[in-house]
Amino acid sequence: MSPLSSQGVSDPAVANDRPPHDRHASAALPSRDESWNAYLSASTPLPSSPEWRRTDYSALGLDRLDDSGRRPDPDESELSIVAPPEVSILSLEAALSDARFAAQARRVLEADPVGSYAKIESLSRALAAKDMLVFIPRAAADSETVVRITARSSDGFAFPRFSIFAAPESRAIVLEEHVGAPSDGPSASRTPTVVSFSSLFLGAGAGVKHFYLQDLPMASRAFWRQTVEIESRATLAHASLLLGGALHKSDLAVRLRGTGAGASLWGALMGSGTQKFDFHSRQIHDAPKTQSRLLFNAALKDCARAVYTGLIRIEKKAGDSDAYQENHNLLLSDSARSDTTPLLEILTDSVRCKHGATAGAPDPEELFYVESRGLSPQEAEETLVMGFFSPLLGQIHSSELAGRLEDRVAQKLREGAFP
Amino acid sequence: MNPSTQAAAGIKTGYQYGFHDEEKLVFKSRKGLDERVVEQISHMKEEPSWMRDKRLEAYRIFKSKPMPAWGDTEFLNAIDFDDIYYYLKPTEKIEGRWEDVPESIKNTFEKIGIPEAERKFLAGVTAQYDSEAVYHRINEELKKQGVIFTDMDTALKEYPDVVKRYFGTIIPSSDNKFAALNTAVWSGGSFVYVPKGAQVAMPLQAYFRINAQKAGQFERTLIIAEEGSKVHYIEGCTAPTYAADSLHSAVVELIAMPGSHIRYTTIQNLSNNVYNLVTKRAIAREDAIVEWVDGNLGSKLTMKYPAVYLVGKGARGDILSCALAGEGQHQDAGAKLIFAAPHTSGTIISKSISKDGGRASYRGLVKVHPQAHDVKVNVRCDALLLDEMSRSDTYPTMEIDSKRVRVEHEASVSKIGEEQLFYLMSRGLKEQEAVTMIVNGFFDQFARELPLEYSVELNRLIQLEMEGSVG
Numbered sequence: 001m002s003p004l005s006s007q008g009v010s011d012p013a014v015a016n017d018r019p020p021h022d023r024h025a026s027a028a029l030p031s032r033d034e035s036w037n038a039y040l041s042a043s044t045p046l047p048s049s050p051e052w053r054r055t056d057y058s059a060l061g062l063d064r065l066d067d068s069g070r071r072p073d074p075d076e077s078e079l080s081i082v083a084p085p086e087v088s089i090l091s092l093e094a095a096l097s098d099a100r101f102a103a104q105a106r107r108v109l110e111a112d113p114v115g116s117y118a119k120i121e122s123l124s125r126a127l128a129a130k131d132m133l134v135f136i137p138r139a140a141a142d143s144e145t146v147v148r149i150t151a152r153s154s155d156g157f158a159f160p161r162f163s164i165f166a167a168p169e170s171r172a173i174v175l176e177e178h179v180g181a182p183s184d185g186p187s188a189s190r191t192p193t194v195v196s197f198s199s200l201f202l203g204a205g206a207g208v209k210h211f212y213l214q215d216l217p218m219a220s221r222a223f224w225r226q227t228v229e230i231e232s233r234a235t236l237a238h239a240s241l242l243l244g245g246a247l248h249k250s251d252l253a254v255r256l257r258g259t260g261a262g263a264s265l266w267g268a269l270m271g272s273g274t275q276k277f278d279f280h281s282r283q284i285h286d287a288p289k290t291q292s293r294l295l296f297n298a299a300l301k302d303c304a305r306a307v308y309t310g311l312i313r314i315e316k317k318a319g320d321s322d323a324y325q326e327n328h329n330l331l332l333s334d335s336a337r338s339d340t341t342p343l344l345e346i347l348t349d350s351v352r353c354k355h356g357a358t359a360g361a362p363d364p365e366e367l368f369y370v371e372s373r374g375l376s377p378q379e380a381e382e383t384l385v386m387g388f389f390s391p392l393l394g395q396i397h398s399s400e401l402a403g404r405l406e407d408r409v410a411q412k413l414r415e416g417a418f419p
Numbered sequence: 420m421n422p423s424t425q426a427a428a429g430i431k432t433g434y435q436y437g438f439h440d441e442e443k444l445v446f447k448s449r450k451g452l453d454e455r456v457v458e459q460i461s462h463m464k465e466e467p468s469w470m471r472d473k474r475l476e477a478y479r480i481f482k483s484k485p486m487p488a489w490g491d492t493e494f495l496n497a498i499d500f501d502d503i504y505y506y507l508k509p510t511e512k513i514e515g516r517w518e519d520v521p522e523s524i525k526n527t528f529e530k531i532g533i534p535e536a537e538r539k540f541l542a543g544v545t546a547q548y549d550s551e552a553v554y555h556r557i558n559e560e561l562k563k564q565g566v567i568f569t570d571m572d573t574a575l576k577e578y579p580d581v582v583k584r585y586f587g588t589i590i591p592s593s594d595n596k597f598a599a600l601n602t603a604v605w606s607g608g609s610f611v612y613v614p615k616g617a618q619v620a621m622p623l624q625a626y627f628r629i630n631a632q633k634a635g636q637f638e639r640t641l642i643i644a645e646e647g648s649k650v651h652y653i654e655g656c657t658a659p660t661y662a663a664d665s666l667h668s669a670v671v672e673l674i675a676m677p678g679s680h681i682r683y684t685t686i687q688n689l690s691n692n693v694y695n696l697v698t699k700r701a702i703a704r705e706d707a708i709v710e711w712v713d714g715n716l717g718s719k720l721t722m723k724y725p726a727v728y729l730v731g732k733g734a735r736g737d738i739l740s741c742a743l744a745g746e747g748q749h750q751d752a753g754a755k756l757i758f759a760a761p762h763t764s765g766t767i768i769s770k771s772i773s774k775d776g777g778r779a780s781y782r783g784l785v786k787v788h789p790q791a792h793d794v795k796v797n798v799r800c801d802a803l804l805l806d807e808m809s810r811s812d813t814y815p816t817m818e819i820d821s822k823r824v825r826v827e828h829e830a831s832v833s834k835i836g837e838e839q840l841f842y843l844m845s846r847g848l849k850e851q852e853a854v855t856m857i858v859n860g861f862f863d864q865f866a867r868e869l870p871l872e873y874s875v876e877l878n879r880l881i882q883l884e885m886e887g888s889v890g
Contacts, residue, residue, distance in 0.1 A: 048488055319807065334789070334822040342828070344813035349804035349834040357828040359819040 028109050029093060035126035036071040042119035049116035054307040054339060055249050055278040060221050061193060062123060065157065074129050077158035081132055082148040086139065092131040092163075105133060108163045108199060117225060117251075124197045128159040138170045144209075149176045153192035153216065160196045168203035168231075173397055177213040178222060180244070191246075192220040199227045202234035204258060209237045211396060215408070216244035218273065225251045232258025232287070239395045241405060242269035242277055243412060253282040256290035256318075267296040268392040270385075270412050271304030271336070278307040283325065285318035285351075293324040297392070299385050300329065300336035301413070308338070312353055313345040321348075325355040330362060330388055332381070385413055451501040454478060457603050460506045464572060464606075467579060470586075477592035477602030484596040490782070491749050494720040498694055503666055505604040505637070561619065566650075567612040568623055571639050574610030581612060585641055589672035589700050589728075598698045601637050601670040608638030608669065613648040613679070622651040622684070622870055640671040644679035644707075651682040653870070666694045667718075673701035675709050677731060682710040686873060688717035688880070691747060695721040705731030705760075712868045715742040715750045716880065724782060726755035729763040729791075736765040741865040743884065744777030744809070753782035753814075758791040758821075769800040770862060773809035774884075780812040785819075785826060792823040800830035803861055805854070855885040 030038070045052045065072055081089050090098070095105035108131075113121050125131070136145050151160040166172050178194050194216065202208055216222055222245045230236055242248055254263045269277050283292040298306035312323045329338035342355040362384045370380040389409055396402040457478045461471035486495055561568055567578065575582050592602040613619060644650050654671075667689060675681045681701065689695055695718040701709040711725035727736030742750035756765040771779035781800045802811040813830045835857050843853035859866075859881055866874040 316807065329819065331819065331822045331824070334792075336822060337820045338817075339819070340815075340817040340828070342813070342815060342830070344802075344811070344830060344832055346802070346804065346811045346832045348807045349809065350807065351804075351832060351834070353832040355813070355828075355830050357815075357817060357826075359817060359826040360824050361822045 028106070029096060030125060032074070032126050033071060035122045039119055039122035039126055040066070042122055045116040045119060050309065051114060051116045051251065051280060054309075055247070055276070057120075059247055060120075060195075060223055060249070061191070062120070062157075062195070065123070065127075071126060072157075074127055075157050075159050076129060077156070077160075078150075078152045079130060079132070079158075079160045079162070080148070080150045081134060081162065082150075083134065083136075084145060086137055087145060087147060088133075088135040088137075090133055092133055095133045101133065101135060104135070104165050104201065107201065108133065111199060111227065114251075114253075120195060120223065121197060121225075124159045124161055124195050127157065128161040128197075130161065132162040134162060134164045136164065136166045136170050136172045138167045142171070144171045144173050146173045146175070149174065151178045151194060151196065153178070153180065153194050153220065155192050158192065158194045160194065161198065163199040163201065164208075165201045166203055166206040166208050166234075169205040170203065170208075171206070172208045174200075174208060174210040175213075176210065177215065178224070179213070179215050180217040180220075192217065194220065194222045194224075196222070196224045196226075198225070200229070200236070202228070202230045202236060202261075204231040204233055206231070206234040208235075209395075209397060210239070212238070212240045213405070214240075214242045214244055214248060218244060218246060218275070220245045221247045223249050226253070228252070228254045228263070230254065230256050230258065230261040230263060233260045234258065235262040236264070237395060238263070238265045239392050240267040240279075241392060242267070242279070243408065245275065245277075247276050247278075249278045249280075251280040251282075253284070254292065255282075255284040255286055256292060256321075257286050258290075259287050260289050261287060262291040263293075264395075265292070265294040265296075266392040266395050267294075268389050269298045269306060270389075270409050271298065271300045271306055272302050272412060272415060274303045276305045276307075279309070281308075281310040281325075283310075283312045283323055285312075285314045285321045285323060288317065288319050288321065290318055290321045291323070294326065295391055296327045297388050298327075298329045298338060299332060299388055299413075300338060301332040303333075303335040303337075305337040306339070308357075309341045309343070310355070311343040311345065312355065314348055314351050314353060316347045319348050319350040321351050321353075323351070323353045327355075327357040328388070329357075329359040330385065331360060332362070332385070382410065382413055386410065450504055452478070452503070452505050452604065456505055460604055460606070463506075464575075466575060467583075469583060470575065473587065473592070474603050474605075477599045478604075480592045481596060481599035481603055484599060486596065490722055490751050491720055491778075494694070494749060495722075498666060503636075506606060560621075564617040564619070565614040566617055566619055567610065569610050571608040571610050571641065572606065574641075578610070578612070581643070582610065582641070585643060585672070585674060586639075587672075589674065589702050590670050590698050595698060597668045597696045598670050601639060601668050601698070605637045605639035605670070608640040608671075609642070609652070609654075610640070611642040611650060611652060613642075613644045613650045615645040616647045617645075617650075618648065619650045622653045624653045636667050638669045640669065641674075642672070642681060642683070643674045644676060644681045646676045647678045648676075649680040651684070653684045653686075653873070655686040655688065665692055666696070668695075669697045669699075671697070671699040673699075673709060675701060675703045675707035675734075677705040677707060679704075680708040680710075682712065683725075684712040684714075684869065684873075686714045686716070686869070686877070687721065687723075690717060691719055691745075693718045695719075695723065697721075697723040699723065699725040701725075701727045701736070703727055703729050703731060703734035703736055703763075706733040707731060708735045708737075710736075711738045711740075711754070712865070713738070713740045713752065713754075714865060714877070715740075715752050716884075717748075718750075719747065720749045720751065722751045724753040724755050724784075726757065726784075727765065728757045728759060729765065730759050732760050732762050734760060734763045736763075738765075738767045739865060739868060740767070740769045740781070741862055742769075742771040742779045743881070744771065744773045744779040745884065746775040746777060749778045749780070751780045751782060753780075753784075755784040756786070756796060757784075758787045758794045758796070758824075760791055762793045763791060764795040766796070767798040767800075768864065769798075770803075770865060771801075771811060772803045772805060772858060772861065773811050774805035776806075776808040778810040778812070780814060781830070782812075782814040783816065785815070785817045785828070787819045787821045787824050787826065789820045791821050794821065794824040794826075796824070796826050798826075798828040798830075801861070802830070802832040803858070804832065804834050805858075851885065855882050858885060 045057045095101040308327045338359050340357045393402045457474050592599045703709045709727045715721045738754035742752045744750040754767045769781045773779045811832050
């Protein structure tokens with residue numbers, strides 16, 4: 001059971017249930033069959049595309065779905081969205097035909113996908129149980145609206161899809177997690193596959209803290225893509241913690257669209273056994289005076305492998321912007337492996353942009369120092385690894401939650417190679 | 420061509436250029452490439468059959484390989500392979516008219532103070548620059564130590580066994596499309612052999628030495644440094660090299676035997692119509708040191724990533740790369756370090772400036788193989804953007820497959836700081852002078868690695884480049 005889900009739901013919250021299939025859906029919304037056909041006709045992404053350079057598309061095992069020759073039924077996995085009553089939660093179809101939300105809902109439809117994700121995105125549209133929209137209004141002064149989004153999978157395929165709209169000047173905390181089912185019975189030995197597409201829209205002056213935890217069973221495969229659009233003066237604080245799965249592929253794309261927008265992104269992973277993580281981040285500066293910073297740390301033991309690809313792009317019109325990106329890889333075993341590709345594309349001169357990356361074993365001098373304080377070599381190494389996670393854990397609003405996640409990381413660090 | 424210089428340069432003068440009546444071969448230089456052209460090149464050079472076969476094999480590989488799908492594909496796809504002369508007989512070598520050399524290049528010669536005789540050579544008007552007086556003496560010294568320094572065509576005739584043993588062993592034809600093209604049609608380039616323990620004190624300078632053949636479009640260079648030897652080779656020159664050819668595609672292979680030290684310095688200032696697509700790779704055995712010092716000022720598109728494969732324990736590879744991208748230029752330059760042995764180390768330092776809408780990209784690779792423990796590597800990329808039309812990219816890749824390593828990478832992109840300018844101007848400098856001073860300072864690390872005359876020329880050249888770019 002994951003630390004997040006064990007926290008329970010104490011908010012005065014409503015669990016959302018999507019209304020039955022909306023027959024008045026807008027014509028712009030493709031039907032499941034249309035999406036399925038688009039999926040079938042789209043070509044398989046090539047390893048030469050930057051998104052699939054290090055992870056072969058076939059490794060996700062999605063082609064098993066084509067076997068029957070017809071569109072499988074939509075997935076029935078559990079996606080729960082829990083939020084206080086002032087938050088509106090409805091399906092994309094419903095939002096498109098609701099005057100209050102139609103304009104925003106259209107942005108979800110019109111989002112321009114990355115070419116090499118077109119196939120998998122069509123699959124997600126064809127098979128997602130729900131495509132949910134969450135509207136967070138501006139709350140009373142200083143209070144933060146808490147939204148919890150949980151996808152549970154123990155077997156088969158799951159296709160969570162959602163979008164969150166944070167109203168101008170709103171304040172929100174979004175907790176998103178992908179975890180195994182609470183009691184993993186005999187099916188735990190099977191291989192759940194989670195394919196998640198989501199988007200965040202931050203209105204002018206909004207402030208959103210988003211925390212994403214992936215703690216799926218070790219045999220599972222996960223694909224997670226999130227796009228974030230940030231209007232002027234709005235700020236995003238994102239933190240990703242990746243722990244589970246045999247294969248995890250993430251793509252976090254943040255576009256700073258309005259003057260003075262800002263994003264702080266933290267990511268950390270703890271890899272063991274033969275786990276493979278492939279994390280892609282994009283910091284796109286599309287307006288003047290925007291700021292972004294990213295810190296991504298990977299600790300790897302056994303034969304685990306981490307791939308990090310991070311792009312900072314400063315468009316011509318994004319003068320006076322400031323971007324920073326840092327990636328550190330801690331290799332705790334001889335067989336661990338890390339690949340890092342930090343990319344900068346700078347199209348204007350009035351910028352400050354830096355990135356840094358390191359990879360290596362724990363610093364012997366630091367280990368010696370910690371050991372000299374009376375710790376065993378193993379404890380010393382553990383201390384250094386935990387220090388590696390502290391910038392991320394420091395971003396979590398609840399100290400109780402942060403403590404529990406710290407325990408989870410420590411537990412994973414101590415576990416044998418193949419539990 | 421002056422026969423006496425040919426003889427002095429050690430090149431045989433008995434070329435028959437392949438006119439054998441009984442075979443009814445009439446070779447006329449023509450545009451485009453096919454197997455016949457490749458065979459003709461080999462035939463005219465009177466090459467051994469293994470080289471002809473190698474060329475033909477490489478030609479087939481060139482045809483079968485697609486254009487790279489990465490890098491500046493827009494520029495790359497604009498190359499018309501059928502519109503290129505792949506081989507010109509030495510007698511056909513340009514011998515153009517000084518009047519046809521663009522005014523801007525003449526001005527540059529004037530301003531950076533290139534001697535009259537050199538100017539014509541650099542502008543491609545004469546295929547010769549008479550430097551024999553100086554070089555004769557150097558040759559004597561080299562000979563005493565057993566050092567061989569000649570052009571590649573001569574080497575193939577006079578040292579066929581050595582060439583056969585090493586040619587294409589570091590960069591096989593199948594490495595990439597342009598390496599295959601070069602192998603099929605290569606001509607000219609340098610061959611350097613430094614025997615065990617020999618220390619070559621004076622840098623070997625290619626641009627004078629190769630002049631018998633005039634460093635061609637498809638030059639092929641091979642440097643072998645035997646155990647404990649040391650050599651510094653310099654290619655190119657600071658002054659702009661005017662070339663009517665639109666494609667320049669060289670292959671350079673360096674072999675550093677245990678304990679040897681090779682430094683290879685390039686200053687590329689090809690005219691702005693040239694595609695410069697070059698493969699350069701070194702192999703460093705135990706305790707060997709290989710240094711690439713690589714400066715890119717000219718060309719329309721340069722794609723060049725000098726590499727060091729560290730295959731022996733304790734080897735070291737250092738790459739210093741510097742690029743200036745002006746109007747219409749894309750400098751896609753970088754470096755690769757491949758660690759395949761323990762206790763190896765390396766550094767990459769890249770400095771680039773983009774101005775007047777130019778684009779400078781750093782593209783690099785650091786790869787640490789599992790057997791390479793106790794590896795240290797540091798990569799630093801600094802980019803300076805001088806105006807808002809220009810672009811700077813950084814595309815490094817690090818693949819770490821070993822635990823006991825220390826890999827560090829850092830990159831920054833910035834413009835000239837207002838405070839820096841303000842400070843210099845408050846000391847009485849005009850804005851133009853202040854910017855030039857900052858740019859020169861930015862390239863200082865590179866300039867310091869060059870022999871004095873080159874570094875003086877580089878400073879003047881940058882000054883010239885900066886004229887009119889501010890204000």
